[in-house]
Amino acid sequence: MIHLIKNVKVFRDGQWKNSEILTAGHKIEKIADNIPCGFEDLKVTDGKGMTAIPGYIDQHVHICGGGGEGSFITQVPPLKFSEPVRAGVTTLVGLLGTDGTTRSVANLVAKTKAFREFGLTAYCLTGNYGYPSPTLTGSVKDDIVFVEEIIGVKIAIADHRSSNMTAEDLTKLASDARVGGMLSGKPGIVHLHTGSGKDPLRIIFDVLENSEVPIANFRPTHLAPKYEEALKFAQRGGYVDFTCDQDDMYNRSGLFCRALDQVPEGLMTISTDSNGSLPVWNEKNEMIGISAASIRTLHETIKAMVKFHGCPLEKAIRPATENVAKALNLYPAKGILAAGSDADIVLLDEELEINSVYAMGKCMLRDGKMQVHANFEL
Template identity: 60%
Template sequence: MITLIKNVRAYQNGTWNEGEILIAGDKIEAMARKIDCTFPGMQVIDAEGMRCIPGYLDQHVHITGGGGEGGFANQVPPLPLSAPVRAGVTTLVGLLGTDGTTRSVESLVARAKAFNELGLTAFCLTGAYEFPSPTVTGSIKKDIVMIRECIGVKIAISDHRSMNMEKRDLVWLASQARQAGILSGKPGITHLHTGSGKAELDMLFDIVETTEIPIFNFRPTHLGGKFEAAMRWTEMGGYADFTCGNTHAETAGIVARALERATEGLVTMSTDGNGSFPIWNEKKEMVGIGAGSIANLHGVVKSLVLDKGLPLETAVAPCTRNVAKALGLYPQKGCVAPGSDADLILLDDTLSIDTVVAHGKTMLRHGALQFRANFEN
């Protein structure tokens, strides 16, 4: 498939330029002020008045559904196949959460494969909140090495729902993931749900300061309520991931502060899409529950621009370039440039998502899906 996007403004080499983008197959073939070419069956998209940004990368999505706190009726349903497309997410990482009992890593891998068959790019993490970690092969290392979609392991710390693992256990787990990453050419990350516990990131600081495991391999998330610890983490060279909550302006305020203070490139955003958002009282009793939405990523980007006054290229960096670099996917992902994957979003003059292209395939046009997802109305 060959596609020519005309009259579009794209950010490249530090500036916004109007021109045309030629897509051949799943790659961006060329970008220029004017591209004169005609091919049989070529698709032409007139993007007059629109801006082109990279497709979003969301590294924390409950693609098989999350939750379960409070009983079986509180399990969040799986992420619909169309949801990432509508949200502009062209690359996603699926994971488990509190429930590693009725949810399985096997079903997680299968769901990631489904998103890949659709035309998106999907990865997953082995493990869950619990320790020892649930796996497919019986080994964290083997899961990462042998399962194409698996790029790391998930665990929880500083949370009353976690297994309250000791330092030596987390060192062992992270070492398994790191060794697997080295053997397989993957990032081999240890992705950490961090709860509201008193220890915050203390165990991570201790491990980084007393062992040889690089800080790069640890990816703590949900850091909005641990802002100073998150800034200390970035000062040491670590990535700090902030969850895009349902109140976009609130998250945008936190992320804007982080972008101002943290080392450039080390702030990332993710959504916890289709994960549960339980509300706990001071006795750790659940008094309410909601769910995250993958659409929150774009909602926060819009708020960063419209409410906080950030340039669009700055606002999208935490969910494009920064995440792509963190996952070892840049410049294949996370930028609009010749040779990169043709994962693109076209934004209209209100910053609403008009068009989504994934691997060169137009998935959304004028806000309407260009494919039919099975079992969705």
């Protein structure tokens, strides 16, 4: 289908310009002030009053549901297909958490395939908190090489729920992930859940000092409470991922604005931990409460950065679009609105609320209403 979005603001040439976006199939063909078109089957959308941004990329999503730290009744339900769409997320990376026993990499890959069939771009990570890592093929390297959806491995450090792996263990895991990525043209990342343990990034620095694994292969997340350590890691050239906080939106969004100015250009990403559990622990590491993260916090946080802290929209979206696209080797297909990029487009109204979402050129949400409906969702 050939589609023309007219009268919409797009950030290009260093400023927001009233523009037209022409898409054909799943690609953006052209963005310009005016695009004359005479196609018989042309669909035209009037974007008056709207601002177009790239579809968000959320690289930390528990698509099968997370949790379970308080027994079976505390397992978080899986992510519904409509939820990323309503949140403006057109690309996601699924992963496992604490539970690699009642949930599996096979289940994760199947759910990733389902999100692709629904119309979104989806990838996943093998492994979970534990080591040795649970896999689909019996090998982290083989999972990355032979399973299309798998682009890296997940592990946990500095957390009482982890396997308390050694620096030698992490070196071997990172080496397998790196080579698997090299052989398959994938990023081959080690995505590290970083807990509240002491000196949380020390194990990564130990590996960097005593091996040949590049810093780019390590992707620590949940770094907001470890901000100074995150800065040190980024200053050495590493990507740092900060998690949105739905319970403290104002302060977390303010921290993100600060990080955008202090983290080296392009190395900051943000994610939601969607459908992961948010357990509350006492001083004995006993769980005394639990809730779940929402994928909607990605856009809500970006909106807070703009409205509460005065961050320019084009700057606020970068950690969830261009930066993460480059980090996952998806740029320039993802993370930017430009000719040749995938037609992943989010239209925001004048209040920065999500009005419409296009994923690979297909209209998934229009005027706040779902246009594509999944089985079993009312």
